[in-house]
Amino acid sequence: MTLPALDARLEAVLRLIRADIHADIGSDHAHLPVALLRRGHIRRGVIVELNPGPLAHARRNVALAGLCGQLEVRHGNGLDPLAPGEVPSVSMTGMGALTMRGILERGAARQVRPDAVTVQPNDDPRSLRDWALGAGYHLRAERLASGHWTYPVLRFERAEGPDPAYEGLPRDAARRYGPLLLREGDALLRRQVHADVTRLTPLAAPGRPAALELATAQAALTWLEAQPSLDAGVER
Ligand SMILES: C[S@@+](CC[C@H](N)C(=O)[O-])C[C@H]1O[C@@H](n2cnc3c(N)ncnc32)[C@H](O)[C@@H]1O
Known part of the structure; x- marks a missing residue:
């Protein structure tokens, strides 16, 4: 079955993801993981949903897409249904930045620290940039996507040392608006x-x-x- 085309926001997220196994947290309709799989950006996927309605929605769309063999839908909170080291790449879209940060922090406390994290918060992404600076991730890509409002899309990857993206920039402006977007x-x-x-x-x-x-x-x-x-x- 054909799902609707991705909107500009999810299309921007999709373009930043390439992974063997990828987990989309808070997927709801599952449009992003289905498109990631169909367009060859991932080989296998895990979908995590907390709430019963969106969980059923995700299960239905994965079945309609004929992808039950490659996309596994799990019920749970944030990164809880993932084992440490199980999934190298994770995305979260359409939630508040502080909710996403909480999910990442709770995951790290259980040693679930994906190599790559791609996020599209619906509000000021500063708290996610700050999380990355403290958690051993570097900002590798940033985009803005048009929609109801301007959506930030950020990709972080685990890396050692200070993040070079911020070098030479006014710090508060870079945290607020994004060092790569400013450059x-x-x-x-x-x-x-x-x-x-x-x-x-x-x-x-x-x-x-x-x-x-x-x-x-x-x-x-x-x-x-x-x-x-x-x-x-x-x-x-
Ligand atoms: C606004 S929807 C976004 C759906 C989709 N990701 C998108 O961007 O279009 C947020 C989804 O995240 C789910 N969610 C919220 N908190 C969650 C958590 N802690 N763990 C897993 N899913 C969560 C909600 O049930 C809801 O389906």
Whole structure:
């Protein structure tokens, strides 16, 4: 059976995943793992769902796709249904960043620490970037995808030492907006930073949280504006 085409957000996530075995946590409709398998990005998959309705939804769509032999659906909380070392790659999409961070931290406490973690939180991804900095992961790729709002997509991989992605960047701006997106001068990111400066300026009385956020947005804007135009050197 044909499932609907992936939206821009899940398509951006799919493009960052290549693994022999991959687990999608909180899959619901299972569109992402089904597409990962059909398009040859993974060879086998595990789907973890906490809630009965989405669990049944995932089971139904995997069966309709004829993929029960390659995609195993497990009931459980976060990484709990995975054994240490069982799955080298994990994704979580469409949840809050703090929920995802909690899942990753509880997994690490049980020695479930996948080599690669790809996430698409529905809100500020700063807490996931901070988790990675403390948990021994480096940020390897970042994207922004258009949809109801602008969705961040991040891929982390386990690595030693300080993450080079942050070198030479204003720290708070890189944590908030993404070091790789800042370096690329991503067009959606530029729009987001400009919108934040406009929104925060009237709210930023000294000492208020908005003043800190505004300073972070202004640091990002200053950094972006100091970069040579991406068009420089392009022949017309
Ligand atoms: C908003 S849906 C996102 C579905 C899909 N991943 C997407 O991006 O379109 C979030 C899903 O995560 C599941 N979920 C939430 N917390 C979870 C947890 N701790 N472990 C496993 N699944 C969880 C919910 O049941 C729900 O199906």
